[in-house]
Every structure is written in structure tokens, then in C-alpha cells.
Amino acid sequence: MDKQEIIRTLKRYRCLHAECDRLRRRIIDKRDGMYDIHAVVTNSVNVKSGEIADRVERVVEMMESAVNFYTRRLEEAEQSEHRILELIDRIGDSEERTVILMHYIEGKTFLDIGEALYISERTVCNRHRAAIEKLCYGTKNAPSY
Numbered sequence: 580m581d582k583q584e585i586i587r588t589l590k591r592y593r594c595l596h597a598e599c600d601r602l603r604r605r606i607i608d609k610r611d612g613m614y615d616i617h618a619v620v621t622n623s624v625n626v627k628s629g630e631i632a633d634r635v636e637r638v639v640e641m642m643e644s645a646v647n648f649y650t651r652r653l654e655e656a657e658q659s660e661h662r663i664l665e666l667i668d669r670i671g672d673s674e675e676r677t678v679i680l681m682h683y684i685e686g687k688t689f690l691d692i693g694e695a696l697y698i699s700e701r702t703v704c705n706r707h708r709a710a711i712e713k714l715c716y717g718t719k720n721a722p723s724y
Contacts (some may be wrong), residue, residue, distance in 0.1 A: 585666070585714050588684040592663045595656050602653040609646045613639055666714065675710035678703055 670676040
């Protein structure tokens with residue numbers, strides 16, 4: 580992976596995380612809706628047979644299909660999220676890993692990270708650069724400065 584591709588991948592994490600949360604809520608909403616419909620169908624004499632029952636069944640099938648769709652999308656997003664965290668775990672230096680986590684996962688600026696860690700913004704930039712280069716070239720081949 581080149582440097583720009585690694586940075587793009589790391590920047591995707593927050594979007595993926597938000598997407599996972601959104602998909603989880605949609606799955607819960609659809610399942611709740613299905614349970615509500617099932618309750619109406621099983622408790623209502625008028626709905627148990629005929630055209631209304633067929634319509635209700637089709638609605639439930641569409642909701643189940645939506646749940647399955649959102650579940651597949653959630654699994655894909657969670658796998659991408661997991662791959663990004665694995666990428667970050669490849670950074671051997673804990674200080675550099677912390678900078679990457681705070682910047683890409685928590686969304687903090689270099690200045691905010693420096694204040695939180697009691698180091699200068701320049702040191703944060705250097706640790707960030709070193710971590711990205713280790714991801715690009717591997718620990719052994721990373722250029723030293």
C-alpha cells in the first residue's frame with residue numbers, strides 16, 4: 580500500500596463506524612416493526628385470513644428482506660472496520676499507535692493530541708509520519724530521520 584492509500588483507508592474508519600451504528604438502528608427498527616405486525620396479525624380475527632393477511636405477509640417478507648440486506652451491509656462494514664484496526668495494530672511503537680488512534684479513530688487534531696499527551700504538535704506530526712511510513716514500508720524498511 581502506498582502512503583495515500585493507507586491514509587484514505589484510515590480516514591474511512593469514522594465513516595464506517597457511523598455506518599455500522601446506523602445499520603444497527605435500522606435492523607432494530609425493522610425487526611421491531613415486524614414484531615408489531617406479527618402481534619397484530621396473531622391477535623386480530625379480521626386479519627387472520629383473506630386479502631389483508633396476504634398483504635400483511637408481503638409487508639413482513641419485505642421487512643425481512645430489508646433486515647437481511649442491512650445485516651449483510653453491517654457485516655461488510657464491520658469487516659472493513661476490523662481490517663483498519665488490524666492495520667493500526669501493526670504499528671509496533673505504542674506512542675505512534677496512540678497518535679494514529681487518536682487522530683483517525685477519535686478524530687482529534689494534531690494540536691488536540693499534543694495537548695492530551697503533553698507533547699508538542701510537531702512531535703505529534705513526527706510520530707504520525709513515522710507510523711504511516713512504517714505501515715507503508717514495514718518496520719524494517721522505514722526510512723529513519
